[in-house]
Amino acid sequence: MLTFVLFILTSAIGFMMAFLYKNAQTTLQALSPKPHASFRIFIWVFVGGIGLVYGMGWYALHLLRTNPIAEDAKLQFSNWYEMHTLLLPLLFFVLTLLSNAYSQSQKKLVWPPYLLTFLFYAILLVRDVYVLSSYYNYWLSTNGLADENTDPSSSSLWVKLVFCFCVTAFNAGVIWWGLKK
DSSP states (O other), X not given: OHHHHHHHXXXXXXXXXHHHHHHOOHHHHHTOOOHHHHHHHHHHHHHHHHHHHHHHHXXXXXXXXXXXXXXXXXXXXXXXXXXXXXXXXXXXXXXXHHHHHHHHHHTSOXXXXXXXXXXXXXXXXXXXXXXXXXXXXXXXXXXXXXXXXOOSSOTTHHHHHHHHHHHHHHHHHHHHHHHOO
């Protein structure tokens, strides 16, 4: 649910950025970031986000393997996995806004940051569903803690990917619209 709220918020803020840029007078355009600095910030957040989200997922799996008490390992995994699933859409939100800012600083639509943002979310979401969740469900079944309603693969994976693509394309489209004066 939080993911879809962040998708809606990302679309709304992207539209607001484009609308303000299109209708801004000289005051707001003076606040536009420098292209080199905005791209550098984007790359730092992108690389740091990959490391952070991947590291949190790895550490959550590590807790399952190393903790001898199954209930304690399940609780620790759940805590780290929830932080992981919260951080992924938040970083998508930040990267999309940084892509918008970079395109606005270039005064033309630059599509590679949007592509990197989509790939960031898509690859880490697929990893989340097919590696983390699958291993967790396997671990639950081997330790006798599995419920009857655990699903090894998320049915909402494709829905989230489609929404992610639509939000990224929408932001690129409204920024392109906002740059046309």
